[in-house]
Amino acid sequence: AQRVTQPEKLLSVFKGAPVELKCNYSYSGSPELFWYVQYSRQRLQLLLRHISRESIKGFTADLNKGETSFHLKKPFAQEEDSAMYYCALSGLEEGNNRLAFGKGNQVVVIP
Amino acid sequence: DSGVTQTPKHLITATGQRVTLRCSPRSGDLSVYWYQQSLDQGLQFLIQYYNGEERAKGNILERFSAQQFPDLHSELNLSSLELGDSALYFCASSVDPSGGQTDTQYFGPGTRLTVL
Numbered sequence: 001a002q003r004v005t006q007p008e009k010l011l012s013v014f015k016g017a018p019v020e021l022k023c024n025y026s027y028s029g030s031p032e033l034f035w036y037v038q039y040s041r042q043r044l045q046l047l048l049r050h051i052s053r054e055s056i057k058g059f060t061a062d063l064n065k066g067e068t069s070f071h072l073k074k075p076f077a078q079e080e081d082s083a084m085y086y087c088a089l090s091g092l093e094e095g096n097n098r099l100a101f102g103k104g105n106q107v108v109v110i111p
Numbered sequence: 112d113s114g115v116t117q118t119p120k121h122l123i124t125a126t127g128q129r130v131t132l133r134c135s136p137r138s139g140d141l142s143v144y145w146y147q148q149s150l151d152q153g154l155q156f157l158i159q160y161y162n163g164e165e166r167a168k169g170n171i172l173e174r175f176s177a178q179q180f181p182d183l184h185s186e187l188n189l190s191s192l193e194l195g196d197s198a199l200y201f202c203a204s205s206v207d208p209s210g211g212q213t214d215t216q217y218f219g220p221g222t223r224l225t226v227l
Contacts, residue, residue, distance in 0.1 A: 032213040043115075044201065044218040086154065090213040097142065097205055097214050098167050101154035 002027045004089050006102035013077045014110050021072040021105045023061075023087030030092045033063050033070040034099070038084040047072075047085070057081070077109045114138060115219035117202050123225045129190040132222045136183055136204030142166065143185040144205075144216060145177055149198040160185055161207075192226045199223050 003026040013019050025031060035047040048056045050063040050070060061072045070087060087102040114137035124130055136143050145157040147170075156169035160179035171177075174192075179185045189196060199221045205214035 034213075036218075043220045044203075046215050046217075049213075049215075092213070097216060098144065098156045098159055098169060099146075099216065100156065101146075103153040 002031075002089050002091055002100035004087050004100050004102035006085075006087055006105050008105055009103070010106045010108070012108045012110060015079055016076050019072075019074045019077045019081065019107065019109075021085050021087075021107070023070045023072065023102060025068050025070065025087075025089050027068075027089060027091055031063075032090045032092060033061070034088040034090070035059070035061055035070075035072050036086045036088055036101075038086070040083070044086070077107075079109050079111055082107055082109045115202060115204050115217050117200075117219040117222050119222060120220070121223045121225070123227065124192060125227055126192055126194060128192050128226075129188065130192065130224065132187040132189070132200050132202075132224070134185045134187070134202030134204075134219060136185070136202075137217055140204035140206050140217070141183065142205045142207065142214070143179055143183070144203040145171075145185070145187050146201040146203065147198050148201060148221070149195075154201070157187070189224070194226050197224055197226045 005024045033050040037047040038044045059074045084104050086104045088099040116135045118133045142161045144159045148154045157171040158177050159167040163179050177187045201221045202219040203216040205216045
């Protein structure tokens with residue numbers, strides 16, 4: 001079974017401060033990990049995925065298989081980063097694309 | 112704009128009723144996914160169709176069913192509705208679920224269902 005845990009529901013940070021959203025997963029096979037973001041009144045959209053190893057809008061995330069984690073980080077938060085962030089997992093062995101989501105983190109960046 | 116469209120935007124109905132939610136995938140996408148988002152359960156995968164065939168099933172109740180038509184649009188049918196079915200229902204689409212790498216899913220705006 002696939003399980004994704006995002007322990008903190010709400011995270012408030014000051015503009016310019018670092019942001020870290022924690023994501024831990026449970027999956028016996030080879031996982032693909034994603035971060036999705038939902039800005040106010042917009043649809044869910046992909047922020048980044050671990051296989052891309054890229055930085056999007058200043059965010060990075062590293063897959064740590066030993067700790068089964070995929071934490072999202074940004075060194076300096078901006079007001080436009082205020083949004084809901086969801087960590088998601090897909091199992092390659094499944095043969096499909098189904099995503100298991102965490103409960104999400106509400107990020108509020110205080111000006 | 113990701114191109115996935117969902118209708119209606121909002122739906123208010125009574126317990127015991129039946130509703131149909133509609134999803135049109137992005138042009139060229141063969142796979143459609145349905146997710147339910149509720150306050151207590153979060154975002155949960157319901158079902159996936161690929162080119163008209165059911166591909167994967169998640170936490171979908173027997174009262175719920177879905178199908179994908181030859182033009183690739185999909186419908187999610189919810190029957191004998193209960194108060195607990197009130198949620199946001201998202202549709203997503205992707206090109207191809209296979210190939211050794213997970214396809215990016217593009218989400219629609221969702222349909223908010225309220226059961227009174």
